[in-house]
Amino acid sequence: MDGEKKLSRNKNVLLCVISVLFLCILLFPLYWALITSLKTEQEIFQIPPTFYPHELNLKSYAAQIEMGDFNMFRSFANSFIISVGAMVIAVLLAVPASYGIAKYRFKGRKVMLLSFLVTQMLPVSVLLTPMFIMFKNMHVYNTWWAAVLADATIGIPFSVLILKNYFASIPKDLEEAAYLDGCNRFTAFARILIPIAKPGVMVCAIFSFLYAWGDLAYGMTFILDQERRPITAGIFNFMGQYGTKWSYLTAFAVVTIIPVALIFIFMQKYIVSGMTSGAVKG
Amino acid sequence: MKKKRMLALLVTLVMAVGLLVGCGAPKEEQDVGGGDTPDESGGAEAVTIWYYWETEGHQVALDKVIKDYNASQDKYEVTAKYVPFADFKKQLSIGASADELPDVAILDSPDHAAYVEMGIFEDLTGKFDVSNYYEGTVNSCTVDGKLYGVPFGANCLALYYNEDMLKAAECEVPSTWDELKTVAKALTKDNVTGLALCSVQNEEGTFNFTPWLWSTGATSYDIDNENGIRALTFIQDLVNEGVMSKECINWTQGDVMNQFISGNVAMMENGPWQIPTMQAEAPELNWKVTLLPKDSEYASVLGGENYAVIKGGNVEGALDFLTYSTSEAQVKYLMDKFGYISADKTIAEGQFEADSPYQPFVEELNYAMPRGPLADWPSVSDAISLAFNKVITGNATPEEAAAEAQATIDGIIK
Amino acid sequence: MVKRKKIFRYDNVGILFVLPAFLYMLVFVGYPIARNIILSFQDVDAGNLVRGAKNFVLFENYIGLFQDGVFRTSLLNTLCYTVLCLFFQFVIGFALALFFNQRFSFAKPIRGLLLIPWMIPITVTALMFRLLFATDIGVLNYILRSLHLIQENVEWLTTPGTALFALVFANVWIGIPFNMILISTGLTTIPKELYESASMDGANKAKTFWHITLPLLRPTIESVLILGFIYTFKVYDLVYVMTGGGPVNSTHMLSTYSYKLSFEMFKYSKGSAVANVLLVILLIVGVFYIRVTTKEEE
Numbered sequence: 001m002d003g004e005k006k007l008s009r010n011k012n013v014l015l016c017v018i019s020v021l022f023l024c025i026l027l028f029p030l031y032w033a034l035i036t037s038l039k040t041e042q043e044i045f046q047i048p049p050t051f052y053p054h055e056l057n058l059k060s061y062a063a064q065i066e067m068g069d070f071n072m073f074r075s076f077a078n079s080f081i082i083s084v085g086a087m088v089i090a091v092l093l094a095v096p097a098s099y100g101i102a103k104y105r106f107k108g109r110k111v112m113l114l115s116f117l118v119t120q121m122l123p124v125s126v127l128l129t130p131m132f133i134m135f136k137n138m139h140v141y142n143t144w145w146a147a148v149l150a151d152a153t154i155g156i157p158f159s160v161l162i163l164k165n166y167f168a169s170i171p172k173d174l175e176e177a178a179y180l181d182g183c184n185r186f187t188a189f190a191r192i193l194i195p196i197a198k199p200g201v202m203v204c205a206i207f208s209f210l211y212a213w214g215d216l217a218y219g220m221t222f223i224l225d226q227e228r229r230p231i232t233a234g235i236f237n238f239m240g241q242y243g244t245k246w247s248y249l250t251a252f253a254v255v256t257i258i259p260v261a262l263i264f265i266f267m268q269k270y271i272v273s274g275m276t277s278g279a280v281k282g
Numbered sequence: 283m284k285k286k287r288m289l290a291l292l293v294t295l296v297m298a299v300g301l302l303v304g305c306g307a308p309k310e311e312q313d314v315g316g317g318d319t320p321d322e323s324g325g326a327e328a329v330t331i332w333y334y335w336e337t338e339g340h341q342v343a344l345d346k347v348i349k350d351y352n353a354s355q356d357k358y359e360v361t362a363k364y365v366p367f368a369d370f371k372k373q374l375s376i377g378a379s380a381d382e383l384p385d386v387a388i389l390d391s392p393d394h395a396a397y398v399e400m401g402i403f404e405d406l407t408g409k410f411d412v413s414n415y416y417e418g419t420v421n422s423c424t425v426d427g428k429l430y431g432v433p434f435g436a437n438c439l440a441l442y443y444n445e446d447m448l449k450a451a452e453c454e455v456p457s458t459w460d461e462l463k464t465v466a467k468a469l470t471k472d473n474v475t476g477l478a479l480c481s482v483q484n485e486e487g488t489f490n491f492t493p494w495l496w497s498t499g500a501t502s503y504d505i506d507n508e509n510g511i512r513a514l515t516f517i518q519d520l521v522n523e524g525v526m527s528k529e530c531i532n533w534t535q536g537d538v539m540n541q542f543i544s545g546n547v548a549m550m551e552n553g554p555w556q557i558p559t560m561q562a563e564a565p566e567l568n569w570k571v572t573l574l575p576k577d578s579e580y581a582s583v584l585g586g587e588n589y590a591v592i593k594g595g596n597v598e599g600a601l602d603f604l605t606y607s608t609s610e611a612q613v614k615y616l617m618d619k620f621g622y623i624s625a626d627k628t629i630a631e632g633q634f635e636a637d638s639p640y641q642p643f644v645e646e647l648n649y650a651m652p653r654g655p656l657a658d659w660p661s662v663s664d665a666i667s668l669a670f671n672k673v674i675t676g677n678a679t680p681e682e683a684a685a686e687a688q689a690t691i692d693g694i695i696k
Numbered sequence: 697m698v699k700r701k702k703i704f705r706y707d708n709v710g711i712l713f714v715l716p717a718f719l720y721m722l723v724f725v726g727y728p729i730a731r732n733i734i735l736s737f738q739d740v741d742a743g744n745l746v747r748g749a750k751n752f753v754l755f756e757n758y759i760g761l762f763q764d765g766v767f768r769t770s771l772l773n774t775l776c777y778t779v780l781c782l783f784f785q786f787v788i789g790f791a792l793a794l795f796f797n798q799r800f801s802f803a804k805p806i807r808g809l810l811l812i813p814w815m816i817p818i819t820v821t822a823l824m825f826r827l828l829f830a831t832d833i834g835v836l837n838y839i840l841r842s843l844h845l846i847q848e849n850v851e852w853l854t855t856p857g858t859a860l861f862a863l864v865f866a867n868v869w870i871g872i873p874f875n876m877i878l879i880s881t882g883l884t885t886i887p888k889e890l891y892e893s894a895s896m897d898g899a900n901k902a903k904t905f906w907h908i909t910l911p912l913l914r915p916t917i918e919s920v921l922i923l924g925f926i927y928t929f930k931v932y933d934l935v936y937v938m939t940g941g942g943p944v945n946s947t948h949m950l951s952t953y954s955y956k957l958s959f960e961m962f963k964y965s966k967g968s969a970v971a972n973v974l975l976v977i978l979l980i981v982g983v984f985y986i987r988v989t990t991k992e993e994e
Contacts, residue, residue, distance in 0.1 A: 003888055015800035021807050022792065026813065029869065032835055033824045034892045041544055047473065049835050089720075097717035104710020112718050114986050119725040119921070119977035122732065123930045123951035125958050126971040130728035133380045141382065153960050156717050162878065165915040169885040174889070185709055185971055203881050214817040216933055218808075220369055222375065240366045241336040245540055246827055253820040259628070260815045264808070372959035378746050396962055401747040473832075483942045484960070528854045529831060531943055657742055660961045671944045675854060 028256065037061070037251035044246050047082055060249040060251035072234070073228075076259060080217065083212040090155030090208035097156075097165030099189055116157040125219045133214065135222055144220035145229065153214050155208030162207075166200035167193065189276035213260070231256055283667045319395055325434040326352075326359040329599035330384040334367040335620075339558050343619035346664075352607050355691075356632050358599040378402050385595035386603065388587045391422040392485065392653040392663065396691075397590065398423075399657035403430045404591040410602060410608065412625075417653040419583040419625040425655065431588040432608055436551045436615050438542055438582040440642050440649035441575065445568040447474070447548045455572050459516055462549075462575040466525035476525035478542065479551035480535045481517075486661040488653070489583055490535070490551055490672045491517070495652060496581035502662060503695055505669065506688030512577065512681035518673040533672055543567055553585060554643040555621040571642040573649070586622060601619035613649035623647055658694050665690035698754040725752070730977075735968040742962035757969035766972065768972055774974070777864055777949065778928045784868045786921065793906025796876070797883050807880065814873040822937035825866040829853050856946030859939050863947060868936060875920055882916030915989065923986045925970075950974040 007015070036044055038053040038061055064072060100106075101113055128151075135146040170193060178188040194201065219230040225234075235252060242248045331348075335341060341364060346359045356386065358522075363384065365373050377383040389397070397403055407429045415433055423431030424480045443455065443461075451469050456462040466476025480490045481684055491503060494516060498509035520526040533541065539556045541547040543564035551574065560567070575583055591600040601621040606612060610629060617624045617633060621646055624630040630647070634640045653659060669687035678686070736757055738750045759768045813821070823889040828836050829852040837849045852858045885911065894904045910917075932951045935941065940950035941956065948956070950970055958967030 007798065007946060012800045015795075016802040017796060018804050019796070019800070019806045023809055024794075026810055026869070026872065029821075029824045029828055030816075031814065032828060036808060036827060037959040042539075044545060045473070045544065045833055047832060047838075049833060049838050066888070090991070093717035093720055095783060096892075097715075100710040100713025104708070104713070106708040106711045109714075110990060112714055113990075114982055116721065117982040118729070118975075120731060120926055120990060121719040121975050122725065122976055123971050123981070124901055124932050125367070125480070125951060125955035125956055126732045126735075126968055129376045129379050129726045130731045131724065132376045132723070136380050136382050137710070141838065149724060158923060160717060161919045165882065165919055166885060178757060190714070193792055197880050199884055203877065204753075209701060210815055213815070214819075216817070216819050220366075223374065224363055224365070224373075226364070232819055234821050235817065235823075237336065237364075237366050239819075240368060241338075242777045243538070248826070253823060257812075257816055258818060261812055264812065278880065280875070335826070375745070375959055375964075376964065395744045399742045400745055400962075483940070530853060531828075531854055661963075664961060668944060671942065675856070675943045677856065677944045677946075 007225065013228075021257055030204065033250045033253050033257075037248055038248060041245065050258050056178040057247060060247040063248055064251060064253060064255055072191070072231075072255065072268070074227060075229065075231040078228055079219075081228055081233070082144050082147045082151060083209045086151035086155055086212035087205050087209040089148065089152040090159055091201065091205050093152075093199075094156050094159030094163060094204060094208075095194065097187070098160045099167045099193060099197075101160060102164040102167035116160050120157045128217065128221050131218075132221060137204045141222060142228070144223070144228060147212075147215070147219045150218040150222060151212035154211040154215070155204070158207060158211070159204035160274050163197065163200045163204055170196055295602070302569050311663065326356055327596055327599050329358050329360045329386065329602075329603055330595050331360060331362040331386040331388065332365050332370070332384040333362060333388040334370045336364070336366065336367055337555070337559065338499050340555075340620055343616055344637055347607055347616060348603075349614055351603055354592070354606070355404040358596075358601050369547055373558070374402075375425075380596070383592045385597070385600045386590055387590045387592060388591060390485070391419070391586055392489075392655075392659050394423045394431055394590065395425055395655040395659060398430045400424045400592055404593050404597055404600075405430060406432065406591060406601075410604070416427055416584075416627060416630075416647065418560055418650060419586065419588075419665050422584070422652045423588045423590070425657075432446065432604055434587040434589055435613070435620060435622035436584060436586040436625045436630075436647060436650075437492060437555055437622050438572060438584055438643060438646050439551050440553055440582065440646045441549060442542060442571050443549045444469075444542070444545070444547075451658075455570075456575045458575050459572065459577050463516075463520065463523075463525070465521065466549065467523065470525045472547060475527045475547055475549075477520060477549045477551075478526060478530055478533065478538045478547040480533055480538050481530040481670060482534060483509050483667045485614070485660070485663050485667075486534060487531075487667045488668070491666065492583045492653060493551070493581045493583075494577075495628050495666070497577040497579060499578050502653065503691055504688075505666070505691070506684045510579075511680045514670060514673045514683055517670055518676075518680055521674050522676075528674060531671055534571045542569075545554045545668045551602070552626075553621075554623065554640050555590060555602055555640055557621045558619070559569060569639075571639055573642065573646055578651040580646075582646045584647075584652040586625065631632040659695045662691055665694075698778075724847045732968045732975075735965055736972045738965050742829060742966040744983050745962070745964060749914060757965050758973075760966065761969055763975065769945060770953040770970075771973070772948045773860060773947060774929060774931075774951075775866070777860065777931070778925060779873060780864045780915060780923050781804065781867045781928045782921065784864070785871030785875050786924065788868070789872045790879050792872065793878045793879035793883060794909075796880065803805075807876070811873045811877060814869055814990060815917055817989045818870065818933040819937055821866060821870055822934050823871075825862065826853065826938055829862045829865075830922065853939060854943050859943060863935060864940060866938060867931065868932075871928070875924065878920045879913065880912050882920075885916070886912045918989055920984065922981070925981055929978055930974060 022057055034050070035053055038056055038058070039050070040055055041055040043050060043053065043055060101109060104187065131150055132141065135141045135149070138151065140146045172239050174196070183191065190249045215230070216232040216236060219234045220236065223229050235256060238252050239249065290551070291445045320552070333344065335344070338505055344362055348362055352359055371391065374383070374397065375388065383402060405428050409430070410432050412429065412432065416436055417431035419436050423429060423433065447469055448455065448465070453468050454461070455464045456465045470476040481487045495505070495513045497512060498513045500507060500509035500513060504510070530538070535552055535556070538547070538550050539552055539560065543560055573580055589604055591597055591604070594625065613624050613626065613629055614633070621640070624633055625641070630644055634644060656662065665687045669683040672683040673680050702790055737752055737754060739753045740750050745752055772923045792810070796803050808866060828834055831837065831849050831851045831854065834852065835850070837846070840846045841849070850858060854864045888906050891904060899907070930951050931949055932955065933951050935947060935952050937953035941952045953965045954974070957963040957970060
């Protein structure tokens with residue numbers, strides 16, 4: 001037996017309708033950005049505002065293609081590489097760390113936990129200069145590595161704090177059983193615990209990726225060459241260039257959102273089920 | 283034994299981390315911003331430039347000059363990097379701390395003194411003849427009698443007006459504040475506001491406010507008096523009477539120009555660099571430029587950029603390039619493409635036809651004064667921009683705002 | 697015959713799991729923290745950033761801050777902003793997590809789509825909200841007027857009080873998916889058997905929520921709140937793009953003010969001092985969090 005109560009048909013329909021309503025409200029700003037990008041500047045300034053473009057204007061999208069030395073696709077690739085790199089580092093380091101923090105009672109544990117918190121407390125304004133000096137000395141200034149290493153510092157503490165709860169909720173007897181089967185601490189961790197904590201690991205991976213994806217300050221400061229900069233830097237330049245020419249700006253926003261949204265929609269089966277299934281078996 | 287194993291593990295882990303961190307140090311050196319390493323192409327020395335112009339026309343023009351220069355000789359290879367304006371000061375600051383700077387920076391003239399104070403600019407006294415340049419432009423890169431830069435080009439602010447709108451409202455072109463207010467009122471109707479000027483709370487806003495301040499006879503450092511208060515009151519009245527939108531505090535100069543060419547604004551304060559864009563984007567629009575209306579005297583503000591050579595970089599190469607780019611032919615080309623006015627008086631006077639829309643700016647330049655030069659100008663500017671933002675938003679009376687700004691400025695100047 | 701193995705113990709070996717991440721953070725953030733503390737006790741500005749002596753001035757920068765009106769505003773703003781954001785995004789996120797924890801047909805796909813706001817770079821989000829909150833062309837004013845909730849257009853971003861509200865609104869929008877998904881995942885760690893036995897015992901929904909869901913979710917809730925607090929407290933991009941600290945400095949946060957001091961006005965030491973105030977406040981919250989959580993474990 002599944003153990004799940006099946007919802008009655010009516011209730012199911014009702015909940016579906018409500019959820020669609022939620023979705024519409026929450027995604028309204030996106031809809032607004034989309035239609036604004038398709039309006040003419042005149043229509044944007046029209047009062048009262050129109051809820052769909054009465055006159056379709058694709059000029060703003062054409063402008064994206066012919067834009068100086070800025071290459072949208074390359075910027076995307078840069079963002080993607082940086083985000084994946086930061087994600088890999090964050091997950092590799094944070095997963096064992098969170099397990100150690102959650103389960104073991106060693107000396108200095110509290111201090112370490114606190115230090116994971118502290119390390120993400122500095123505002124970006126004072127991190128930039130010292131990090132810059134470090135990256136320069138490490139000869140990674142103006143490379144993807146600089147942004148990757150910096151972005152990982154956002155993902156690691158976050159992942160540690162989230163994941164430690166997962167590991168804490170896994171009963172000890174599972175590990176003991178593995179131990180009896182001849183595993184040591186490290187193999188028990190790798191073979192038994194990580195698979196159980198999979199939803200947590202997925203969440204951390206996704207969040208680490210997204211933190212890096214949304215980062216502006218690091219990518220802008222540590223990478224000088226346009227050819228290696230992430231897409232967020234492109235948006236920033238674009239803003240400087242077009243001020244509040246809303247059709248252009250929103251078109252740019254839409255173009256940056258679409259690939260992420262697409263990746264997400266196609267992967268969502270894996271992402272969402274990865275995040276929310278695979279609960280701990282008592 | 284257990285302890286030993288632990289130790290071994292520890293060492294391995296530390297090494298693993300070291301590797302992870304260390305792997306950021308690849309063997310091949312990356313070609314970075316401030317490189318004075320020889321370039322691969324034929325052993326020419328690299329000279330890097332940072333600039334912040336986001337306008338495509340400006341970038342293309344600068345690139346052309348650089349390309350021509352690179353082709354004209356084979357000792358140096360110049361490359362230019364665009365660093366967004368909002369990021370420019372930060373990047374220079376960080377670069378100064380980390381000793382990672384370009385060889386040449388083209389920077390906003392009011393910031394020049396602060397970087398001189400920082401000690402990152404080369405003393406260029408006697409290396410360039412600037413005797414024929416507008417005084418204000420030279421002053422902006424002079425500290426203690428020494429020249430720390432070369433003016434790239436000059437601009438100033440003047441009043442643009444929509445001729446058709448003025449005609450429709452049967453208005454004359456305003457030349458005093460009173461006339462300006464009357465005309466602006468007459469032009470304000472439906473979705474059109476009479477006047478717009480960028481009032482963002484930063485240097486850009488200060489740039490646009492100072493002409494009004496100075497026109498009363500007040501100076502940037504002496505605001506809390508009848509004159510300073512009159513300037514603030516004038517701006518506040520424009521907003522309160524609805525002839526200037528409060529949104530101006532969020533509009534950059536580019537936004538103001540967009541509002542103007544979209545026909546939402548009948549008159550605007552703006553600079554000559556907008557002209558190429560305006561001509562391209564709104565060729566039908568019928569506009570003209572005139573001197574900024576005056577209170578007690580005509581006044582405008584001097585804008586523009588200066589070249590600066592970075593200490594410790596490729597100074598020889600930088601100087602060589604600057605000699606080329608400040609030669610008459612190059613200056614003429616650049617100024618033309620930029621919509622700037624040459625800092626060199628002789629070039630400026632013959633730069634435009636009599637009926638060119640740029641000509642009023644050349645005239646306006648006679649009344650244009652520089653901001654500063656003062657190492658602490660950013661702090662003074664902050665106090666000024668706070669003052670006019672406060673009166674625009676109705677957060678303070680002109681008297682209060684002036685007194686507050688004065689207190690801050692006195693604290694800076696001492 | 698059965699070879700007796702030592703029973704699995706959680707001993708000091710655990711430190712090895714933590715060390716790599718710890719060292720990584722130490723290297724990349726430890727140095728900036730140390731440098732920042734030193735800088736805040738010095739008098740570094742444009743004049744002596746590169747050359748010249750850097751003098752120690754003890755607490756002069758800090759004392760100066762507390763006489764600085766903009767600093768006080770930013771401190772107050774940061775606190776208000778954080779508390780408001782945290783409250784709304786947590787409550788709404790929690791409610792949505794519970795809602796989507798029910799097994800109706802659209803639950804999974806729509807919960808997935810609700811994450812999209814979280815994926816948009818904050819720069820873009822800030823832009824979108826600037827458009828929504830614009831005075832004349834903003835759709836929010838239009839909707840509110842159509843509903844007769846307001847008579848005249850509200851000048852959201854050009855009036856001090858409402859600008860902060862607009863920032864909170866935008867941040868809550870970003871934060872809802874964050875809270876929702878973390879709580880959703882937390883919900884998966886609660887064994888279903890507990891609910892089953894509870895329903896057999898005749899417990900109603902409210903009871904199960906208070907007696908099973910909340911207590912078991914407590915570690916997750918604590919983590920979500922502390923992380924939310926930290927990330928909200930040091931907000932930067934959103935404010936920078938949406939209001940830039942204006943109008944009249946009314947929406948400056950500690951982080952944006954620190955940035956402005958350091959990189960726009962060349963007052964590096966003062967900027968560091970502001971950042972350290974931020975750090976100390978977060979540190980207090982952090983210590984409090986550790987004490988609460990470790991007490992539970994013991």
